[in-house]
Amino acid sequence: MDPIYRALIVCTNHTDYPTKPHKTGLWLSEATHFYDELAGRNLPYDIASPNGGPVPIDEKSIDRRDAINEKWYHDPTFRAKLESSIRIDDVNPASYQIIYFTGGHGTMWDFPNNPALQTITRQIYEKGGMVAAVCHGVSALLNVTLSDGSLLIDSKQLTGFSNMEEKLVRLDEEVPFLLEDLLRQKKAIYSKSLIPFLPYIEVDERLVTGQNPLSARKVGRKVLEEMYEK
Template identity: 40%
Template sequence: MTKVLIVETNVTRYGGTDDPTGLWLGEAAEFVEEMQQAGIDVDYVSPKGGFVPLDPRSMKYTDDAILTIYENPDFIERGLTHTMRPSQIDPANYAAIYYTGGHGVMWDFPDNEELQQIARQIMQQGGYVTSVCHGIAGLLNIKDDQGQYVIAGKKITGFTTAEEIIAGKKSVVPFLNRTVAEAHGAHFTKKRFYSEYAVQDGQLITGQNPFSVRAVAKILVEALTH
């Protein structure tokens, strides 16, 4: 059975501030709905396991589809309340890993070696490593067995510097996605801010912003079912 592992943040605040952040709800919910429609099962993991906070701003960008997933008891239980810890994950069970966004991930995704190992094994067994928006933070530091960054030489995308400026967070975030991606050898591509954009380069599938979730999901479904 094909299964995808969804990665979510445990971070509740922007580093060193009282400003709340967390998972961008739509980046999980829309992806889950696309997987459901394709008959693909999902599991949920977070760096610490357990509770996943929601970025309050993401609640302003909901629709009936997002709220339907949000109200689903399974999503509440497995996706928000009792996510698994990385140590509970057997990568052999998954055809892909999907890193959700929300600014919180910039603090607990980049240097989590357990998550990196899961992603590395999924790639080694021919699976896909995918992300949307700030979720690219989970890909930036993954290295292969030769010590090379897996994004090196690859076309990827993620939340842009222009989008950070518009969101009012450029001075708060610990790094800029494009800066780190290019320092690690990636070809960072983008479209106009807040435009839907997703790109596949081999086993990597990435989306630019919250409006790109379904585009990422559809590329992944196509890759997994054909």
């Protein structure tokens, strides 16, 4: 029989850009497409955020042509977890073997410097669990230190939203930093797809990262493969 794993899906609470009038938040498909893979295994999961409570959704990401968004956004259980997410400070890391950081530009403000997020990530990783992230959600990994004092991402192969993609969506002047630049500064071995916005993932043992929204499903698939097939 398969072991029972539990996943923690972490989302942003941040909604405001410095100058743009539209709001940011979770990029919806980065939660739904990842979870769609987990649902195939009936994996139990919870949704958490730095402040808890309702997870804001980037209005540009609610795409009615996306059947997976439609399916889960209208699923009562999934929607309830999105609307009453667990506060990160109230999470017990011992309950989870998978932690996954969704993206959306909001994460750039409330993920990188959250000590509780860093502690939970370290504890899950050091107990043999999987750490996964997609797009801007990779920013959660920037400052995670392990028990030996080293950075989790030091010399790890990973990806995340690229400088070129940030420029193409014209938000490179809005974000507090460029994710690709900071990952490289922290000595991560960063790579990306040759063509922007195509699915691309990197795997380094128990660290799985995806470059952009279209990579979320591949991240989910790879996490399951690593957990169940090794």
